[in-house]
Amino acid sequence: MRDSRWTRARNALLVLPAIVFCFGAGRPEVTLEIRDHLFIPSELVVPANTKVKLIVHNRDKTPEEFESYELNREKVIMGGQKAIIFIGPLKPGEYPFFGEFNPKTAQGKVIAE
């Protein structure tokens, strides 16, 4: 694995504040990264029955398309750009998403609970 200790520590830091309640907009925000054609973290826990603001940072140089049939979402994110996608309200359950341009590696899921 080419994951360095630094990368792992950074990923852990990313996962911890994955859910930040944004009081201004009154809805939770969740952050997701695309790096080396992977979604980090690959599992996002969000509150059920609430609209959630998902912020996706594409750290790769190449574009990616965030796509989910279960969430009914589809958005192209250019390399080095960020995208905002509103999801939900979701019933409790798992909602897979993938990167359409690299579907073999870029896989993840939203867990509503």
Added chain:
Amino acid sequence: MLLTSVIIIFREVLEAGLVFCILLAMSRFLGLSTRWFLLALVLGGIGSAVYGNNLAAISNAFDGAGQELLNAGLHFWIYFLLVMATTLMVINYYRPGYRLSLLKWLMLLAVTCSVLREGAEIYIYLYTFHSQPELFGSVVKGALIGAGIGFSIGALLYYLLLGLPKRYILPVTCILLTIVAGGMCSQAAQLLIQVDWLPAQAPLWDSSGLLPEHSLVGQLLFALVSYEASPTPIEVFLYTTSMAVMALILGVTHYVFRTSSHVPAIAH
């Protein structure tokens, strides 16, 4: 990479392809020259490249809602063009030669916008792999296969339409275009929900167990009728209302021109 590119290009080509094979069939049926179509493909291709090259800036506009707003706008615009074009087709059935150049322009714009919408994604995808020569070969091969399958289905529909008994061609075309146009509005609604311009809602139903969207039939139905396994009430409302409005306009036009075509056209 091969299979991925087959699927991506197939989906995009099929979505845009349905609009243009139906319009092309109609053009042939009305005896119009199809030069508008080639021009539309070229314009759409150039537009796709411009759109693709500026996508980052477009996405960042309107607080990150630019991409969705532009696409939703394109969908509503295509709906409008299809309503106008089908109405003129109905009029032409009773008054041959009525505003044919306007009809050609409407069809040209509809095809250009459809190509622009789907083509930008193909352009971005192919451009991504342009700098990776080891993958580019299989991506291009996949893209050609995907485009080939998409165009074949379009060609099949084209010949099926033209092969119909003459009196059915116009009604079948109008019904197909009404469904496609309604799908444009429901897709626009989904994009506006995605950026919080329309309220989020719980899905009205979930038929993903019966017919998953990613299955082949699901993809075909998505291209033709914008099939969605778990649509929200707003999407269903816009879908049905936009189709009803278009059907009403076509129905009234048909009624008016059928009635007036019995009257001798003194004014002409």
